Amino acid sequence: MTVDASAFLARWHRVVAEKNLGALGDILALDVTLGAPPYWTKLQGRDVVRHLLGIIITIVEDFTYRREWISGSDLALEFTGHVGDRELQGVDLVTLDGDGRVCNIDVMIRPINALIALRDSVAPRMAEFLS
Amino acid sequence: MTVDASAFLARWHRVVAEKNLGALGDILALDVTLGAPPYWTKLQGRDVVRHLLGIIITIVEDFTYRREWISGSDLALEFTGHVGDRELQGVDLVTLDGDGRVCNIDVMIRPINALIALRDSVAPRMAEFLS
Numbered sequence: 358m359t360v361d362a363s364a365f366l367a368r369w370h371r372v373v374a375e376k377n378l379g380a381l382g383d384i385l386a387l388d389v390t391l392g393a394p395p396y397w398t399k400l401q402g403r404d405v406v407r408h409l410l411g412i413i414i415t416i417v418e419d420f421t422y423r424r425e426w427i428s429g430s431d432l433a434l435e436f437t438g439h440v441g442d443r444e445l446q447g448v449d450l451v452t453l454d455g456d457g458r459v460c461n462i463d464v465m466i467r468p469i470n471a472l473i474a475l476r477d478s479v480a481p482r483m484a485e486f487l488s
Numbered sequence: 489m490t491v492d493a494s495a496f497l498a499r500w501h502r503v504v505a506e507k508n509l510g511a512l513g514d515i516l517a518l519d520v521t522l523g524a525p526p527y528w529t530k531l532q533g534r535d536v537v538r539h540l541l542g543i544i545i546t547i548v549e550d551f552t553y554r555r556e557w558i559s560g561s562d563l564a565l566e567f568t569g570h571v572g573d574r575e576l577q578g579v580d581l582v583t584l585d586g587d588g589r590v591c592n593i594d595v596m597i598r599p600i601n602a603l604i605a606l607r608d609s610v611a612p613r614m615a616e617f618l619s
Contacts, residue, residue, distance in 0.1 A: 395600045397575055424581070426557030426564045433557045433564035435581060444528055448579045448596055450555070450566060465579055465596035469526045469607070472600060 360430040360453045370422065378411045385459050392463035395476040408486050416440060416478045440478065445471035491561040491584045501553065509542045516590050523594035526607040539617050547571060547609045571609065576602035
């Protein structure tokens, strides 16, 4: 089956621009996994992944997608933004399932000071959500 | 001018597999810039970038390229490896100039513990090189 990655990308951009968590859930597979920038062990499940992505696109200011690559059902999406006065550059590596939903997303960010600032902002909110 | 990114990629893989720093220099532009994972300010210049890349591909064990994306003269190259017992996943975002040489490369790595272990191994060697 061919996945329409371009159609997915249009939905993804709309969701991120609108910070629309309901619509974000619709484009995540139920058992989606996410490799977060600070940790090796992946998060799993639509609710927790949606919550984390929602926090990230809220905390990273001026979140803007830059270069994008599509190869079959795999995408690489570069983004920039800042956390306070710490500029950052990052990449989402996204894999779509046969239904065009995200089944895995790995996120990498540079530099360290922005990554740590992001982690320190996200961690308490995720702990609250998970408790 | 159309850049042959596939031909570049074949050379790049050969250089990395052989850890051949001489040949690595041949595929870097003279004024190449590199955004290293820990720092925001970019390194500039063939000699310093070649040296840093040489250190990274030596320190990261089982350095292996995974998914690859090409879009015109921009490439996204996923890799995995480990520093000691710390597994890592990373991405090179590479831009080629009109001669098919790297004019910019940004490197992002997750998770934090591997990134810090890498930085702590690389920093003294770079300091020695730069002094």
